[in-house]
Amino acid sequence: MTDQPTLTRDQERAEVLDKAAKAKEVTPAVARLTTPQKNEILLAAADNLVAQTDKILAANEADLNAGRERGMSESLLDRLALSAERIEGIAGGLRQVAGLFDPVGEVLQGRRMDNGIEMKQVRVPLGVMGMVYEARPNVTVDAFGLALKSGNVALLRGSKSARNSNAQLVEILQETLAKFDVPREAVQLLPCESHDSVQDLITARGLVDLVIPRGGAGLINAVVTGATVPTIETGTGNCHFYIDTSADIDKAIAMALNGKTRRCSVCNATETVLLDAALDDEIKLRVIKEFQDAGVTVHGHVEQLQALGAQDVHEAEQWNEEHLSFDIRIAVVDGVDGAIAHIAKYTTGHTEGIAAQDADVLLRFANEVDAAAVMLNASTAFTDGEVYGMGAEIGISTQKLHARGPMALPELTSTKWVLQGTGQTRP
Template identity: 50%
Template sequence: MLTKNVKQMVEDQAVAAKKAAKVLGMLTTEEKNDVLLTLADALEDRYQDILNANEVDLENGRKNGFEEAFMDRLALSKERVYDFAKGLREVAQLKDPVGDVLSDWTLENGLHVSEVRVPLGVIGMIYEARPNVTVDATGLALKSGNAIILKGGSSAISSNKAIVDVMHEALEKTIIPKEAVQFIESTDRAATEALFTMKEHVDVLIPRGGGALINAVVNNATVPVLETGVGNCHLYVDADADVQKALAILVNAKTDRPAVCNAAETLLVHQKWFEQHKQELIRTLNEHNIGVHGDETVVEAIPGAMLATETDWAEEYLSLDIAIKVVSDENEAIDHIDQYGTKHSEAIITENKQTAQKFMSLVDAAAVYHNASTRFTDGGALGFGAEIGISTQKLHARGPMGLPALTTIKYLMSGNGQIR
């Protein structure tokens, strides 16, 4: 049961955001860009205040025994805060999708029809220990003409509050009211539950975090959800894979940033390739301290490998662990991905173009790669600028969601007294 005070608090914030969204919808691209640049300057000027608040969260994390991957996402530094500011400046340089005419035509009766991009309105952002999301989501929302309600996890409460305080202070010097950026400070679960049901005031919810968070939002919200997905990403090394290419991609996809959703979690290897190159594979795994959970063939061949359980094939390790399975061909690899994949990012390494085309056509995922690392499933890496998340669903938006994903369409009809 929601307490009346918490529900009323969230509703008041949602109402204020909706009112501010009306102001945002009337701004020019130049006005929005000026605001983003002001926010960027403020974050750099006040970085020490943000780091002081972050240290409170880190100390609580250490006391609670949070995992290394979790602490890495939570930790801030001067460089990371400056990267936040850089991201806002990059968003300011991006093309504004609002007002784009996607198509237009004139009916036989003279009625002119235009299909135009417009802001969604009010975005509710629910996320975990990722203070960067506070800035990225705000920048993308404001540039696309949307107000935003931020509900970060309790583990980053001090960091997020400090970041929002800085942005609010900066917004007071701009044309955008600070009410356009709402931050729910309450760590009460009832506050999140209240946001789930604010359909009258909130246009879309975007969850960003682990599977438990995403499922909670999808299963309980009455507000429409733009679902971001966890990443049980696979690499399939085909019989015709180049050895050096395969090993380099494996190292990058697994070790570059193990704690992110586009890191590889499962390696599927063609039996022929495994038999020919297992020594090179073993050497590479050892050099990079990659822990192996494998099938019986893998356990027999790789010293120290643990026998994989059913859970291991579905696991998002977010660490230097990987599941390895030897398969007979690309069909078995595709079947495995169909069963355990999360429709995020999948890759095939092969010099056989026909096999690559088959894999890329049949694998159901937001991003599918041939001879490249899954680490490119990222808004910045693909040239979208900052991203609000990576969608694994099929409606409205899929893959890295940049500015266009935060808009919808409106049909504008212009006539001269036409009636039907």
């Protein structure tokens, strides 16, 4: 797969709207697919991806080389990179989605009215689901799988940094659809010549039913504030982990390290560790050294950390953003009250964690911290749709309407009321 020819601005806009119109046209065909048909397609797509691993890796290498030439950071290169193992994992996500309950047609509630009319509320597909995302080509396949299983059409606007990888993946997915006589337009990749194509997508009212942004704060904010199409906000992850004086320190350190070092470039990575002031200074210093020994650069209030005996620490420039790198902020707070107050000031509402053995402290943290996920004695890394048993997630919503937390199949449906009578008229 080689780079696509450069489009003019007018050509780019025309292509976005043309593909959106085609997506709208095929929504009935996708919505009519039965659960067995959808599952068969998903399983075949998984096998097809694995069978064409070499093609995918070749396309991905072209993207990685281009990224290195542009000076892309190591964390972004990690998000972009594919391997045979990662492709198998992506395929495994499709297989998992195939095994999940199909929400389409599920009756949520119903009753018989006094006049004899039978009424029920059922789940239905949203229609055309637009995705705007950065770097990570696995999102291309995740979005396709979840969209198809929930009866939706996927309209994908990936980043220019992953254009070759995304194009190859979509080509394989479209080949699979065609084998089952399903329109190839059930999944389409939009041009990414300029950021203007994002605006074309998020203002295509009447053609696109929903747009989900997935990426950095700048991208998410641009989509949410600029869209005339309904959006679901998937927020950034400035995740905190509080270590209470009642915590099992060995386990607490292990959880905090796992949250930071397992994969630092993802949105559920721990970015700030909060230490209870009541902890012995030796324990606080141990936490700092454990991170440094793991290769993590420690930031914070330098005077506060140096007073504990810490060396090679750096002043934190900000407390409300993701690092997405081997950097951590560490601060001392006044117990669970201080931790809750700090989190309330700086949280992005993604995932917040605590290590404690005091049941009252755990209860307060769970009840008072406002986030999509709260981890009690567990690493922040567990906020993940696949870990939750949802299959490949479409994103992690930090908003409070419609969906919150990892979004999978039920969150990609709407509902409608179906009333069946025998000729009743309303007085």
